[in-house]
Amino acid sequence: MTGRETLRTVSEQELHMKVGAYDELRHPHGYVYPKERHHWYWFAGIGASAVVVGAVFWGYALYERGAAPVCASSLVDRSVAPGGSLMAEIRQVSCLGGAPDLRLVVHEAGDSAETPAVSAFEAGTEVQLRWLSDGELAVAKQGGRVWFFKTHWKKVRVHLAQ
Secondary structure (H helix, E strand, C coil): CCCCCCCCCCCHHHHHHHHCCCCCCCCHHHCCCHHHCCCHHHHHHHHHHHHHHHHHHHHHHHHHHCCCCCEEEEEEEEEECCCCCEEEEEEEEEECCCCCEEEEEEEECCCCCCCCCCEEEECCCEEEEEEEECCEEEEEEECCCEEEECCEECCEEEEEEC
C-alpha cells in the first residue's frame, strides 16, 4: 500500500462481492444465473459415492460370512448338537485369492452355513468339536494360531478346551 491511497471503510456487502462470496441481496442461494441452480454433477457425485460405500459394505458382509463370489468355502468337519437342532461346522475359507483359514460356524440345522464365523484359525490347525450339551460347545485345537474367538453364538456358549 502506497502513501497516496486513502483508507476507506468497506461495507460487508462490498467485501463479500470482492472476495467472491455470494450476495444474499441480489443472488439468493449463491447463483448469479438461474440455470446454475441445479448442478447435476453434485448429485452424480453424491450418487456415485453412495454406490461405492454400498459396494464396500456388501463386499464386507460377504467376506464376513465367507460367501461367494468373494470367498470360496469347503467343509472340513461337521458336528451336530445332542438335541439335533444346532450344527457346528469347520470350513476352510479363502477370500479374494488370499491364504485359506479355518472358520468355525454354528447355525440352526435347517439354515445355510453362510452365517458369521464364531472363530477363525490359521490354516493347518487341527480343530476338533465336541458338544457338551445343546447350549455348550467345546473346541479343541492343536497347532496354529487363533485369529479370533467369540465366546457366544446366540444361546450357545463356546469355549476353547485344551
